[in-house]
Amino acid sequence: MWHIPLPFFLLGISGPFRATQLWRNIIEALQMQVEVKHHRRHLQVHKDCFTGSDAVDVVLSHLMQNIYFFASEVSRLKAARLCQALMDARVFEPVGMRLFRWEKELTFEDSGCSLYHFLDGDVLPGSARHCGEVENFTDMNKNGKKKKWCRFDDVRTISNPLALGSSDRRVERILQTINLQPSMPSGLNYAGTSMNYLSNKVVQEVWKQQTLLQLLQLVELPMLDCFLNTPTKPESLRMLPNHDSLVISNTCVDREESRVFSLPELDSWLMAAADCLELFPDQLIVATEEQLLQDNATEGEEKLVAQKRVLFDTIAKYYGCQERVPLLAGRYRDSHSGILKLLECGKGEDALRASQLCLRLLDARSRDELRRLLAFMAEAADTKTFRLHKQTENRALVARMFLKAVLQSKDVTRAQCEQLLLFLMDNHLHLFKTPVSLINAVRKTLWTLQQGGDVDHTAVFVFCQQVSMQQYKEQQEKTSLDSLKQLIEHITLSSDLSNRRRRKLLKEFQKHHPAVFLQHVSSIL
Template structure:
């Protein structure tokens, strides 16, 4: 019989019940179909579970946690039943990333009106000015490493969303700040208010001196803010999702953790950050410059953008369905050796046959010239003398259009 390895994580033990089913639904879906030992024919067990179909494709020992980007890079978009697809052909991560970036920028340009495109056309990785804590194996002998583990263990034991979100942000704090938190830790474990105060002050202090996380593509900030000002929330959300998709992975993950902590800490029912101030306003004031510090964006629009990100923190990191669809079609075309631009992508102009181009240009030019002479003739703001002068200049350059318009 084929061996099947089942990994039981510590958190799964919390789901064990003393009566009824041993495991809840979210645990059961992790088990694949197991061959029936009692069946003489060796057929699979016929018990139905949500993971039964997936069991034909994956072994339980092969299931690993992965980021969306990792899954996408290893995903084959070729239909298994197509005789025209070379199953041995694969696309390199570089090609896949280029398609993602090209289509993300294309869609963003459709949603946001940009006066300058330099920031999009010259996309560069962000190099944070602040020194980031390294994570190396020898840190296991470092006291700060132990302090981090203790804080994490304390947070897990409390089962407090606020503490959990804050502890995730502590991962980015320098070692000395973590040591200071540990040294000031209260002797009474139940004093979570003191712990939360220490964590919030440390995280706020660090991010008040850190380079802004979203200062890439600064031209886009104003475009999204304008959408919000005009009440186009849905379009602003998609534009924000595309904007964050262009952020490099390390900074994207750090921003995701910070934004989640901000959203939790800003809730009015959570730990009171300052006695005479609303939590939401305190969080916005302390962390705004850690997110966006754009001199071309007024304070009102900056505040609006930051509050929008906090309120939609559960959605801003999702990938728009439209982008998913267009990228998958392009990658499919590339795998099949077809021109990816022939049937996929965002179209900004109408395709035209080469034979029709000369006639089209002549007609378009003629129509625009007729509109121009009509505008001059009907402009009531022009004096008779100015109008006569402009029409005379037009006649010298385009006599045929002039005659056609006035019917002379």
């Protein structure tokens, strides 16, 4: 009914509305909607760039609202892979260096710490980017270093698909690699097609609404007002306030020349630690590096273990600060109790899905930080690398060290908090995935709004049924009559009332409801 699975060049569509036009629309949506601003990372200010998570949000929103992808299954992972294709096509490139890296990452990362900037300001007519802001693409091999292979190597040179003769087929190969199959809705007037895309504010509200609706199917949330506005963390409650503007003299190190934070080979433990350190204040990173440089006596495996101990102590001390606000603040305690009840009933899948929905209500930074921390906790809890303490198991020590940084609740015991934290840690690989049912519900709602329809009539979950005014009045009269009959029967038959008190109540009842009183007396006689 909805789609005809044929390639664009076989549909006989005239004009620019082809696969390359879809490609151009995606680039235009990204350039126009993503938030481009200055970002400070590790003693450096990067101008006119955007984060990887913001890019994925924009691309995912565009795919979900695009009618030509309506019949295709869309997910955040596919949106991230499409961003990878855009980066390989030199639409944008990574900015700055990551900790523990010698060179820029060629793999796109859906993260709030990964920074990117546009390369070609003239990819589309009327682009908001000016030619003066465009930076020339620099080859990563200019220093003689081997460039990493990319799965989109064969289409990496597409900066403007319209300049290539077989651009439609090239773009189609990219979309097929991502498993995105654009299709033509049947009965669509191709010549006059125009798509009305919703604003980012509306899209975010739809996500929040549908997330809450699905969360309410799993756990009980008596108060919803606290979820509507997510407050930002006060600056005064951070561990080191105003660290963004702090200038450290004589201790600053060049991240591109640092040897300690650019180890040649990294295991999963060090990778997880590096991801956590990305969010730390600059001065704390510098102090950690100086501490690692002080130990030059040991070599080999002993040195690596010593470095890991330093990194673990640094991360644990940072998150153990009493002034820090928990990543899962108190406003989520109702959902925590519901998730714990699901775990106690043996409903692990429902508990995981409720956790996924609950974490979608977090702000982007807290969500990203929690993802990194849980991944590091999972690595540190594994005893295969080394033991953190001689007398305490790694798992118990990790739970104790990071409990207050993740959640605090007065409604549940400390043991229950540790149980929930360990559950989140054990499922961290699946915890931040978006349920397919939520994506489908959001797409359906966005499509309804685009068509000007009533969202209430297309809701995924129905909690009540609308009735006419006449039906409402009939139900009201019937319910009131039944309640009055129950009341007079209670007065007549109750053994707790004295005869004097019963006669008085019956007299009052007859005065205010004579019709019900006569009906009751006639039924007795």
